[in-house]
Amino acid sequence: MDHxxxxxxxxxxxxxxxxxxxxxxRLPGVRELARQRGLSVATAVAAYRALETGxxxxxRPRSGFYVRARARAVIVEPExxxxxxxxxxxxxxxxxxxxxxxxxxxxxxxxxxxxxxxxFLPTRAIERALASAAHHxxxxxxxxxxxxxxxxxxxxxxxxxxxxxxxxxxxxxxxTNGCQEALTLALQSxxxxxxxxxxxxPTFYGLLQVVDALGLKALEIxxxxxxxxxxxxxxxxxxxxxxxxxxxxxxxxxxxxxxxxDEQKQALVExxxxxxxxxxxxxxxxxxxxxxxxxxxxxxxxTGGNVLYCSxxxxxxxxxxxxxxxxxxxxxxxxxxxxxxxxxxxxxxTQLAVADLLESGRYDRHLRVMQGIRPRGATHDGGGEPAFPxxxxxxxxxxxxxxxxxxxxxxxxxRTQRPGAAGGGQHRAGSDLFRHRQIPEFPAPVLRLPVxxxxxxxxxxxxxxGGVSLSRFDPNAILRTRSDRAATDDCxxxxxxxxxxxxxxxxxxN
Numbered sequence: 050m051d052h053x054x055x056x057x058x059x060x061x062x063x064x065x066x067x068x069x070x071x072x073x074x075r076l077p078g079v080r081e082l083a084r085q086r087g088l089s090v091a092t093a094v095a096a097y098r099a100l101e102t103g104x105x106x107x108x109r110p111r112s113g114f115y116v117r118a119r120a121r122a123v124i125v126e127p128e129x130x131x132x133x134x135x136x137x138x139x140x141x142x143x144x145x146x147x148x149x150x151x152x153x154x155x156x157x158x159x160x161x162x163x164x165x166x167x168x169f170l171p172t173r174a175i176e177r178a179l180a181s182a183a184h185h186x187x188x189x190x191x192x193x194x195x196x197x198x199x200x201x202x203x204x205x206x207x208x209x210x211x212x213x214x215x216x217x218x219x220x221x222x223x224x225t226n227g228c229q230e231a232l233t234l235a236l237q238s239x240x241x242x243x244x245x246x247x248x249x250x251p252t253f254y255g256l257l258q259v260v261d262a263l264g265l266k267a268l269e270i271x272x273x274x275x276x277x278x279x280x281x282x283x284x285x286x287x288x289x290x291x292x293x294x295x296x297x298x299x300x301x302x303x304x305x306x307x308x309x310x311d312e313q314k315q316a317l318v319e320x321x322x323x324x325x326x327x328x329x330x331x332x333x334x335x336x337x338x339x340x341x342x343x344x345x346x347x348x349x350x351x352t353g354g355n356v357l358y359c360s361x362x363x364x365x366x367x368x369x370x371x372x373x374x375x376x377x378x379x380x381x382x383x384x385x386x387x388x389x390x391x392x393x394x395x396x397x398x399t400q401l402a403v404a405d406l407l408e409s410g411r412y413d414r415h416l417r418v419m420q421g422i423r424p425r426g427a428t429h430d431g432g433g434e435p436a437f438p439x440x441x442x443x444x445x446x447x448x449x450x451x452x453x454x455x456x457x458x459x460x461x462x463x464r465t466q467r468p469g470a471a472g473g474g475q476h477r478a479g480s481d482l483f484r485h486r487q488i489p490e491f492p493a494p495v496l497r498l499p500v501x502x503x504x505x506x507x508x509x510x511x512x513x514x515g516g517v518s519l520s521r522f523d524p525n526a527i528l529r530t531r532s533d534r535a536a537t538d539d540c541x542x543x544x545x546x547x548x549x550x551x552x553x554x555x556x557x558x559n
Contacts, residue, residue, distance in 0.1 A: 356378055
């Protein structure tokens with residue numbers, strides 16, 4: 050039977066591990082602890098000595114005992130992926146629709162969908178812009194705005210693309226229903242069923258759905274979480290296989306978060322042009338850098354119209370506006386025709402509203418607010434202790450997520466329910482969504498946390514500019530059984546929208 054002091058020490062060590070006692074917290078004096086637990090002072094002293102020997106607490110002269118800050122764990126950067134160098138059909142995407150449908154359930158904490166929290170979107174500005182468009186353009190807003198789309202909006206997009214280094218005439222831009230349609234139109238215009246498409250590994254699962262629906266074959270290219278697509282591997286693939294298109298997320302990639310350098314982007318454009326392979330650039334996260342300088346785009350280095358540039362406002366303004374665009378270069382006529390026969394046009398009133406938000410400067414003001422929203426406490430809390438003991442945070446320099454590795458991230462699915470919600474809600478997302486087959490390139494699991502999942506009450510008080518605190522989040526708590534949730538609701542808060550994957554996760558791209 051354990052001694053009383055070892056039982057007391059074990060209980061306090063568990064409280065420290067659970068975060069109930071945090072680094073820097075002052076512990077009760079030995080007499081106070083003895084009184085609280087109904088034990089002798091000698092037992093309390095022995096328990097503290099055992100904890101001090103184990104490294105959990107430390108004594109400070111003439112001050113008492115304190116929870117000790119642990120040494121920061123060495124973060125090992127994931128290695129470059131190593132997919133099979135062979136094109137294959139896409140399969141295993143059947144759960145994606147269920148994941149998208151779950152995103153609309155208010156009783157479920159969104160753990161798989163990269164949908165911006167409304168608390169961090171300029172909803173009032175959007176409301177005013179939509180009302181103004183409907184009021185001042187009654188006739189036009191009720192009519193079709195046939196492709197290529199609203200001239201005023203295309204002018205504003207061309208202006209923003211110029212700021213990113215790509216000089217594109219407004220007539221070269223085609224408005225779409227989000228970035229997902231832009232990617233679909235791009236692939237439809239440059240490929241036929243059975244063709245091979247080079248993709249990052251891993252890549253956005255919505256892109257895999259498009260590849261599957263179009264009857265294409267995916268050729269995964271090794272990708273590094275910091276530097277992006279391996280140009281050496283891509284060149285070997287272009288030499289060996291009849292690749293008809295290459296798709297890349299050049300800025301804050303989905304799902305790894307890498308941002309390619311200007312030199313890499315230029316080399317990528319030149320490489321694909323040399324082999325006459327169209328490059329489809331997905332830049333949906335380009336405006337979400339954590340630094341003030343927006344990164345350039347690969348389209349900036351395109352001199353022959355070989356880059357089909359795709360983006361949208363779904364991750365910045367609102368996914369519900371359904372406004373995206375494509376600058377397809379020399380493939381303009383093919384894309385223009387396919388856009389028309391697919392759905393005739395994109396909503397006119399939302400085009401008018403987005404054009405107003407861009408022209409008035411309200412969009413840029415919103416981006417400056419977004420740049421101030423970063424995860425607080427994800428690396429260290431006030432006491433210098435890593436906020437996630439034995440779990441390693443990894444940050445991209447932009448986009449929607451920070452990444453966390455560790456035992457809790459190793460679970461292949463996650464079940465959780467919003468605190469206070471009736472019924473049993475589940476939201477699952479696994480790494481199978483990001484690959485067209487199961488392959489263990491990333492043996493170390495990673496949990497990815499959207500940085501903009503805020504407590505709505507707190508966001509309303511602070512203007513949603515103060516960042517998001519992750520220090521109270523316990524990944525293990527949300528893995529407990531449903532019967533335990535009532536006691537752990539404080540750990541499963543709606544402010545933390547976590548996506549789960551064996552290596553990475555993302556939500557509807559739109």
